[in-house]
Amino acid sequence: MAVELVGTAPLPxxxxxxxxxxxxxxxLDVLLIRRAIDAPDGQAFWQSVTGSKDSPQEDWRDTAVREVWEETGICAHASGCTLRDWGLENVYDIYPQWLHRYAPGVRRNTEHLFSLQVPVVQPVVLSPREHTAWAWWPWREAADRCFSPSNAEAILLLPQFASP
Known part of the structure; x- marks a missing residue:
């Protein structure tokens, strides 16, 4: 099925x-990016990189690499970078204001967790339609700034998954 917007091609x-x-x-300085759309409570919506698969067959790792590139301009394959699959997933209810993006009846999302260690703090190139700002914070402070509880929890788990 597809959603059709007036005057545009159908969107999946x-x-x-x-x-x-x-x-x-x-x-353990953590990059957060601010969504262009504020959180439901009107607060700034700071988050880690997130994004959906492009197809059901897309590999989780490929999705992670693509989303990091699209949202930050960081190449996960660059020298000194290490992408880690945590082997963990969150399943959560999709916020009501975003349900229209999903097929009728879809109410829950499965989120697969990764970390990407970069060698140093680096500048980021944002997609302005998705994000308006970026900042690096110490991991505990970054967790406190996240809107999403699952995102905050993932950052608090970071010391367990980061290399020594």
Whole structure:
């Protein structure tokens, strides 16, 4: 099925399978990006990189690499970068204001967790239609700034998954 907007080609529904990628340095400074759309409570919506699969067959790792590139301009395959699949998933209810993006009846999303260690804090290139700002914070402060509880929890788990 597809959603058709007046005057545009049909858009496919979002796939309710996504990645969450916590980008960090060896000293556990964490990159957060601010969504262009504020959170439902009107607060700034700071988050790690997230994004849905492009197709049900897309590999989780490929989704993570693509989303990191699209949302930050960081190449996960660059020298000194390490992408780790945590082997963890969150399943959560999709916020009501975003249900229209999914097929009728879809109410839950499965989110697969990754981290991407980069060698140093680096500048980011944002997609302005999705994000308006970026910042690096120490991991505990970054967790406190996240809108999403699952994102905050992932950042708090970071020391367990980061390399020594």
């Amino acid at each position: 529904f979002k796939i309710p399978q996504s990645v969450l990628v916590v980008i960090h340095t060896p000293t």
